Amino acid sequence: MRQELRLSSGTGHEPGEMRPGGRTARNREAVCRATLRELATRDYAGLTVESVAEQAGVHKTTVYRRWGGVDGLIVDALQYAVDDDWQPDLTGTVDGNLLRFARIALDSFTDPETGPTHAAVVAAAFQSERAIDAVHSFFADRFGRASAIVEAAIERRELPPNTDAVGVIRCVMAPIYFRLFISREQVDEADVEQAVQAALAAARAGTFGIPE
């Protein structure tokens, strides 16, 4: 989703900050945006503290002191990317809400601005243990938020009680990620609809039931 790996301004507050919008916050925003851009254009192997510092207009000793190195930059850039206030739309049916969620995600993967960053972050996890941790947290956060769609559907009795909400969200997104980043197949609107319908059929059949 365009908001998922946002390249817009940050809202995160943290201990080192004097105030939101202060120099520390501005530096973080510049460095995280530069890291995401550099990841998208050069990939993990080409990412250096020097290139990020130059792109961000921040002295490289500041970057080394605050972020430690390349892995620290990736972890914080991903954290920055998810530090937004995105929440899923819960109006309408579970079919429509999941379809909207999946479409926004697909748009962000195919968007010329945010798409390469998504791919670079997935690729970085093949080369860096800390990137794996960051990706893991990223999905825990995103899928956790999206699972409100499934929880609302359980409440409205559209899906069985005890349905594992994150399991349903993963089932919707897995074939889309698989086609894009593993089997390298085209993904169109019909594929997104099929992914949603497959996940819902499985959920209705009780496949994602959490044992009592």
Place this chain on the structure above:
Amino acid sequence: MRQELRLSSGTGHEPGEMRPGGRTARNREAVCRATLRELATRDYAGLTVESVAEQAGVHKTTVYRRWGGVDGLIVDALQYAVDDDWQPDLTGTVDGNLLRFARIALDSFTDPETGPTHAAVVAAAFQSERAIDAVHSFFADRFGRASAIVEAAIERRELPPNTDAVGVIRCVMAPIYFRLFISREQVDEADVEQAVQAALAAARAGTFGIPE
């Protein structure tokens, strides 16, 4: 599956070969095996014609002449890896056959010998257009063969007629690949069973119906 990216001897015949087991065939086997090993230990960025030639005990000018370069090596190594005679087990129910297929695949991903090669091939596709083509062909071949499981089930009326067999296979494997290579989550036996049950529930509900 252990057979999927096999590191055992080849059976492929091709125009440049004098006879199976001749020097050309032995060179191909040595070079492809070295490429798969090098990919697994160094990844795409570290793969060189020189290192493959040295590992294979073949002169580097031979490698350059026959494979052109690193991308040609990856394409042929993947082709070599799928040139086997693996066929799915069709005895038993569709549930059991799909579960066996998915378990073999998971074993090959977590096997210390074949696992790193799988990961390296998926990772290479982030860096090379020719690796994308090779991965694409690899899945078309593997999923095409595994789809015999679904076709047998349709014939036995376990699944609706007009079910897209490859769609069902992709639905089984996508969450397993997603957990391993995208969200970086553990995959256990229960996850494999859930992936099979979800795909079957969706197939029985008609989600993978091909329009007449």
